[in-house]
Structure formats: C-alpha cells, structure tokens
Amino acid sequence: MQEFFQGLAEILEIDPGEVVPELVLAEHCWDSLAVVSTIALVDECFDVMLPSQALVACQTVADIEAMIKSS
Amino acid sequence: MATAEAPIGRVATTRGSRIAGAVCCVPSRCVANDYFVDKFGAKSVEDVVKMIGVKERRWVEPGVSTADLCQTAAERLLPQLQWSPDSVDAVLFVSQTPDYMLPSTACALHGRLGLKRGAIAFDVNLGCSGYPYALWLAMTMVQSGAADRVLLAVGDTISRVVDPKDRATAMLFGDAGSVTAVERSPETAKTAKTAKTADTDDTITHFVLGTDGQGEGHLIIPAGPFKQRSEAVDARLAGKNAACLYMDGAEIFNFTLATVPRLLTALLGAAAIEREAYDAFAFHQANSFMLSHLAKKMKLNPERVPMNIARFGNTSCASIPLLLCSDLAPRLKRESLQMALLGFGVGFSWAAASLKIGPLRVAEIIER
Numbered sequence: 001m002q003e004f005f006q007g008l009a010e011i012l013e014i015d016p017g018e019v020v021p022e023l024v025l026a027e028h029c030w031d032s033l034a035v036v037s038t039i040a041l042v043d044e045c046f047d048v049m050l051p052s053q054a055l056v057a058c059q060t061v062a063d064i065e066a067m068i069k070s071s
Numbered sequence: 072m073a074t075a076e077a078p079i080g081r082v083a084t085t086r087g088s089r090i091a092g093a094v095c096c097v098p099s100r101c102v103a104n105d106y107f108v109d110k111f112g113a114k115s116v117e118d119v120v121k122m123i124g125v126k127e128r129r130w131v132e133p134g135v136s137t138a139d140l141c142q143t144a145a146e147r148l149l150p151q152l153q154w155s156p157d158s159v160d161a162v163l164f165v166s167q168t169p170d171y172m173l174p175s176t177a178c179a180l181h182g183r184l185g186l187k188r189g190a191i192a193f194d195v196n197l198g199c200s201g202y203p204y205a206l207w208l209a210m211t212m213v214q215s216g217a218a219d220r221v222l223l224a225v226g227d228t229i230s231r232v233v234d235p236k237d238r239a240t241a242m243l244f245g246d247a248g249s250v251t252a253v254e255r256s257p258e259t260a261k262t263a264k265t266a267k268t269a270d271t272d273d274t275i276t277h278f279v280l281g282t283d284g285q286g287e288g289h290l291i292i293p294a295g296p297f298k299q300r301s302e303a304v305d306a307r308l309a310g311k312n313a314a315c316l317y318m319d320g321a322e323i324f325n326f327t328l329a330t331v332p333r334l335l336t337a338l339l340g341a342a343a344i345e346r347e348a349y350d351a352f353a354f355h356q357a358n359s360f361m362l363s364h365l366a367k368k369m370k371l372n373p374e375r376v377p378m379n380i381a382r383f384g385n386t387s388c389a390s391i392p393l394l395l396c397s398d399l400a401p402r403l404k405r406e407s408l409q410m411a412l413l414g415f416g417v418g419f420s421w422a423a424a425s426l427k428i429g430p431l432r433v434a435e436i437i438e439r
Contacts, residue, residue: 032239033122035321039328040364049328052321 001065007041008061021062042068079333080281080421082341085210087274090426091252092152092433095389095396096144096226097129098246099438111238119242124359128245128384130230135439137168138176140248141224142183143439148222148250149184151433156184160218161191163208165201165225165388167417168232169194172296180224191218198290199355199416200280201225201388203424206412207278209253223251227387232292234315243358244316245384249392252433273407276426277342279334286419289322326419327361332369334423338411342425349375349425350408351399355415356380356390388414393436400434 009016012028025034035055042050042064048071050064058064104126107116120126131140141164149156162184164177171179177192186192191212197204202225209221226248233240256274293300294313302308311317331354339346352375354362359380366376377398386393391412395403402408407429415421 032320033118036122036324036360039321039324040360043328043364043368049325052319052325056321 004041004045004068007045008038008064011037011041019061021060021065023061025058025060038064046071079330079337080279082337083207083211083278083280084341085207085214085276085278086272087256088210088213088253088276089256089274090206090428090431091254092148092431093249093251093392093396094144094148094151094433095247095249095393095436096140096147096439097248097383097393097436098131098135098140100130100132101127102130103127104242107242110235110241115238116242119238122358122360123243123385124378124380125242125245125384126381128230128242129247131228131246135228136170137166137226137228137246137248138164138170138180138183138224140228140246140439141226141250142180143437144248144250145180145184145222145224147435147437148252148433152252154220154252157187159184159186159190159220159222161209161212161220162186162222162224163193163195163205165195165197165205165223166227167196167198167387168228169196177224184222197418197420198227198387199357199390200414200418200420200422202355202391203278203412203414203422204280204420205251205388206253206276206424206426207280207422209251210276213253213255219255221253223249223253225249225251225392226389229316229385229387232314232316234312237311237315239320240316240318243385245386247383247386247389247393249389249396251392273427276424277338278422278424279337279341280422281330281334281420283326283330283419286322286326289319289326289419290317290417292316323357323416324361327357327365327415328368330419330421331365331413331415334413334415334421335369335411338413338423338425344409344425346371348409349411350402352376352411352413353391353394353399354413356383356385356394357416358385387417395428395431396434396436400431400436403429403431403434406430
C-alpha cells in the first residue's frame with residue numbers, strides 16, 4: 001500500500017503523510033485526470049483494473065482501498 | 072471449471088500484397104498549447120498536457136475537409152509511385168469526418184482524383200482502429216483478385232467536432248489525412264509457381280480484428296443525423312453540446328487496459344513471431360500517458376514504441392500512417408522492418424496487423 005499511497009499523493013498534489021483512509025477526495029484534485037491516473041496507479045501497483053464509474057463515485061481513500069481489496 | 076475467455080478478435084491472414092508507399096497531409100495551421108491558456112487557465116492546461124503529451128497539433132482552416140487532405144496526399148503519392156490514376160483499381164476512404172452524408176466520400180475522391188470509371192470505391196466509418204482494418208480490406212481485395220492497386224485514404228478532422236470549451240477533448244485532437252498505396256507484390260506475380268513457405272514469404276500479413284459495441288456511448292457525437300443519444304439514455308451527456316464529441320476518458324482507459332495487451336498477445340500468437348523480433352510497434356497515438364503505461368505493462372522496449380503525439384496530437388485513424396511517414400520514415404525508405412500496427416478506440420473497435428513494411432518508395436508528410 002505504501003507505493004499506492006505515494007502515488008495517490010502525487011495525483012492529489014498533497015504530501016504523502018496526508019493520505020489517510022478518511023481523506024475526502026473531493027476536497028483535493030479529484031477530477032477526471034485524477035481518476036484516470038488512479039486507474040493506472042492501481043493497475044501498476046496491484047495488477048487490478050478498477051471500474052471507472054465506481055471509482056468516480058468513491059468519497060474517500062478508504063473507498064478506493066475497499067475496491068482494490070474486493071477486486 | 073473456469074470459463075474460457077472469449078477470443079479478443081477474429082484472426083485473418085493475407086498473402087501477396089504489400090505497402091508501396093504512403094503520404095500524409097497535415098494542415099499548415101499549427102496550434103500550440105498556449106492557445107488554450109486563456110480558455111482553461113495555465114494550471115489546467117499544464118495538468119491536461121502532462122497527461123496527453125500534446126505540445127502542438129495541426130488544425131484545418133474552415134472549409135478544408137478530411138477528403139481535401141487525403142486528395143492532396145494522393146496527388147503527391149501517385150506521381151512519385153508512377154501510378155497513373157487509371158491504374159488504380161480501388162479507393163477506400165476511412166474516416167468519421169466524411170464530406171457528406173451521401174454520396175460516399177470515396178466516390179467523391181474517385182472523381183476528384185480522376186480514377187478510372189469502374190474502379191471500386193467505398194467508405195469505412197471507423198476511427199482509431201481504422202488503419203489496420205483498412206489494410207486488411209485492401210490486402211484481402213488484392214488476394215481475392217479484385218484489385219492489384221488500392222489507395223487507402225485514411226484520416227480525420229476531429230478539430231471540427233470538438234467542443235472548444237471541453238477540456239477533455241479540445242486539446243487532445245489534431246487533424247491529418249493520409250493515403251497509403253497497397254499493391255500486389257511483384258514477387259507473387261513472378262514466382263507464382265514457386266510455392267513459398269510462411270517463413271520466407273514477406274508478403275504475409277496477419278491480422279486480429281475485434282469489436283465491443285458496449286462501448287458505443289463512451290466516445291460519441293450524440294447528435295446523429297438519424298438518431299440522437301439523449302441525456303435520458305446517458306446522464307453523462309447532461310449539459311454537453313450534442314453536436315460535439317463526448318469522451319469518457321476513464322472508460323476508454325479501462326477499455327485499452329483490458330483490450331490492447333490481449334490484442335498484442337493474440338497478434339504475436341497469430342504471426343508466430345517473438346516480440347523481440349519486431350523492429351517497431353506502431354500504436355494508435357491515443358495519449359502519451361496511456362501509451363507509456365501500456366508499453367510498460369506489455370514489457371515493450373520503449374525504443375521500439377515510437378510516439379509522435381507531442382507534434383500532431385491524437386489524429387484518430389491517421390495516427391498510425393503518420394508514424395510511418397514521420398518517425399519511422401527514414402528507416403522504412405531504406406530497409407524492410409518487421410512491424411506491428413495496433414489501432415483501438417471509438418466503437419469500441421480494435422485491430423492489429425503484423426507485417427513487413429519497406430523499403431517504401433515514398434514515405435513523407437506534406438502540408439496543405
């Protein structure tokens with residue numbers, strides 16, 4: 001998960017230490033570019049392809065983690 | 072028991088034809104990224120450019136169509152090949168930006184180029200996957216005996232259908248037209264009585280072609296001439312200009328991740344050629360982030376994955392011939408390269424070809 005958190009911090013343009021499960025995505029740069037970047041990041045880190053519409057609907061980092069674990 | 076995954080596409084093989092040459096024609100109007108700063112803001116432009124990798128793109132002036140670009144390309148290509156217009160047996164026009172609803176733009180091009188009465192001409196409405204599909208059609212036509220010389224006019228002017236206010240598409244696309252000449256291989260004519268084996272026959276081309284129409288709504292101009300895809304059918308279209316291109320970039324990215332690696336694996340299997348033996352993998356130039364991710368995922372040597380999207384943008388079906396006529400042209404004019412061509416996108420539709428290309432008599436880019 002460390003590599004994923006690091007990558008997500010770059011995507012959201014925040015400090016890696018700020019990436020915690022309860023982080024609210026909408027309060028940061030969670031736009032269409034971030035969604036595509038996250039799909040690529042998850043594919044690279046976990047070889048998992050997240051469905052884009054479900055990813056768009058994620059509210060927090062914990063929601064993304066849950067999707068990864070259930071894939 | 073695990074269910075077997077459906078094949079990624081239909082596999083086909085053609086023999087006895089080759090690419091003789093190609094010319095691409097791009098508009099002389101070059102639009103750099105600073106053009107968009109007033110519209111979207113510097114930070115937004117920077118963010119988008121970081122993903123798509125486009126530094127500049129060519130856009131047509133009003134009144135110039137895809138067919139105009141292709142006509143200019145053909146008028147350059149034919150004399151260089153010493154092909155008289157009446158020696159051409161077929162012309163295909165592959166585009167999603169035709170001149171008219173009807174007649175077929177291929178018929179119009181047939182007339183404008185002065186091709187012989189009685190030649191074959193028809194349009195194919197495909198985008199990103201169009202070039203390998205067109206090659207398959209042309210080479211099949213040659214193999215079947217329907218034609219000895221085929222012109223493939225392949226291009227798009229997507230700048231004419233993007234919403235200038237839509238950040239997702241306004242900066243991504245460029246315009247280009249191309250014409251590729253496919254001919255019956257002279258060796259085939261001369262050595263018909265000498266059966267060649269697959270290993271030594273350089274005129275063999277392997278194809279894999281497929282479709283997933285469930286992707287219909289992810290890259291679309293919703294206002295069709297006879298049907299309109301409305302917001303009631305697809306909520307994502309709310310507030311969008313239905314006459315302009317709509318693109319769901321995340322859905323397309325997922326489609327490419329699920330499709331392109333399998334397409335390449337299927338192509339390598341069909342051709343029975345190891346990936347190390349390929350001189351170049353010419354991918355449709357969708358966007359640079361996607362291409363880089365795919366190349367890494369498929370463990371391809373980046374040096375064998377040419378990219379020119381920075382200079383031309385995503386030119387739809389013209390992007391593969393643009394690669395042949397730009398980055399790859401010096402080598403293709405000098406030698407024969409083992410190539411894989413892979414197109415994928417709108418439809419969803421995909422196609423790939425494995426073939427030897429070169430030495431080409433013509434491979435160049437001109438402006439109009």
